[in-house]
Amino acid sequence: MFERLREDIQSVFHRDPAARNAFEVLTCYPGMHAIWLHRLGHALWVRDFKWLARLVSNFGRWMTGIEIHPGATIGRRFFIDHGMGIVIGETAEIGDDVTLYQGVTLGGTSWNKGKRHPTLENGVVVGAGAKVLGPFTVGAGAKIGSNAVVTKEVPPGATAVGIPGRIIVKTEDSEVEAKRKAMAEKIGFDAYGVSGDMPDPVARAIGQMLDHLQAVDERLEGMCGALTNLGSDYCGKELPALPEEDFVELTQGEAKPADAKQAAQGDTQPH
Structure with missing residues (x-):
């Protein structure tokens, strides 16, 4: 547990130049608080304490302004910067070293049960206000531009911008x-x-x-x-x-x- 905590704090220092010390990160970063509460809620969820897991999730939303469904799967060194207004759905899957900024939605486009939220592979960065909607994969190292609305798969290392989201070429032959x-x-x-x-x-x-x-x-x-x-x-x-x-x-x-x-x-x- 303490190793994961140390890992989380170090991930903040790597991705936020405003972070000054570990105590500040522990006490003043709502993104970290939301992640730690989600881990508790997710542990209850997988042990079939569904109501209690939702209660923890709702408490985290009230405390931080970040709503993460306890059923969502989140990897290591996940970093939420600023955080207010983030929504992560039940069947969302997030890999390691992923970064989300404020106002991001990882949502669904269907009311059917089953996989309906996106999968973000390792190293994905999602800009402020972006909406990633549907049961598709955003490849490792991909970037989603601020305020983009992405409803289709994004290849690894690509950048998606605009409404609707479109892939832009970063490098040419x-x-x-x-x-x-x-x-x-x-x-x-x-x-x-x-x-x-x-x-x-x-x-x-x-x-x-x-x-x-x-x-x-x-x-x-x-x-x-x-x-x-x-x-x-x-x-x-x-x-x-x-x-x-x-x-x-x-x-x-x-x-x-x-x-x-x-x-x-x-x-x-x-x-």
């Missing part, structure tokens, strides 16, 4: 990424806008556009090569340049000059 960067530089765009370090749906869409432009460019080069072999000088003409002053951004309804890098990235800051 190095060869594909190199081609995209070359094309972006060729047309005056900064490759940062399509970097694999930014797993954003808009960046992904821009990346696909660059893939298409790359394919068109290669096809045109092939056609020019064929025309040159036939004696035509059509492809000897230079392509029009892309001067930086041609790139503009709209600010409060007025156009003003912007460099090519800004045009590529887009200004997402409020004016």
